[in-house]
Amino acid sequence: MPWVTGLCAQLQARRDQLCDGLAELGFDVVRPQATYFATVDVHTDAVAFCRELPHRAGVVAIPSSVFYDSAAGDSYVRVAFCKRPEVIAEALTRLKAVRA
Numbered sequence: 248m249p250w251v252t253g254l255c256a257q258l259q260a261r262r263d264q265l266c267d268g269l270a271e272l273g274f275d276v277v278r279p280q281a282t283y284f285a286t287v288d289v290h291t292d293a294v295a296f297c298r299e300l301p302h303r304a305g306v307v308a309i310p311s312s313v314f315y316d317s318a319a320g321d322s323y324v325r326v327a328f329c330k331r332p333e334v335i336a337e338a339l340t341r342l343k344a345v346r347a
Contacts, residue, residue, distance in 0.1 A: 258283070258328070261335060265328040268339035272346050283329040286311060293324045304341040 266276045266285050275288040289296045293310035301307050311320030328335060 261328045261330065261332060264332060265326065265335050265339070268335070269326070269342070272339070272343055283327050284309075284325040285328055287324050287326055288322055289324055290322055293320065293322055297324055304338075304345045306338045306341050 262279065262285065266278045269276045269285065269287055275290070277286040277288075279285055287308070293312055297308050297310045308324040308326045311323035311325055312318070314320065330338075
């Protein structure tokens with residue numbers, strides 16, 4: 248089905264845009280193969296990071312620890328890439344401003 252192939256290509260491009268941009272900002276990124284979320288190691292308390300992020304950058308992320316019953320995901324966050332490319336670009340610009 249052509250629309251499925253097109254959707255897959257769009258999502259791959261958006262995944263690559265977000266993951267490449269986050270990696271360029273110095274984040275350790277786990278590039279997903281079958282989801283709308285990139286997993287990012289923020290090397291700090293992910294819950295605190297996610298609470299501050301909207302105030303600092305106008306960007307949101309989900310602490311991965313909310314999905315686990317252990318400390319395994321304490322420094323990881325999930326960031327959605329099922330957004331328009333211009334929204335992803337703006338988020339990366341905002342993250343760069345607070346990351347510097």
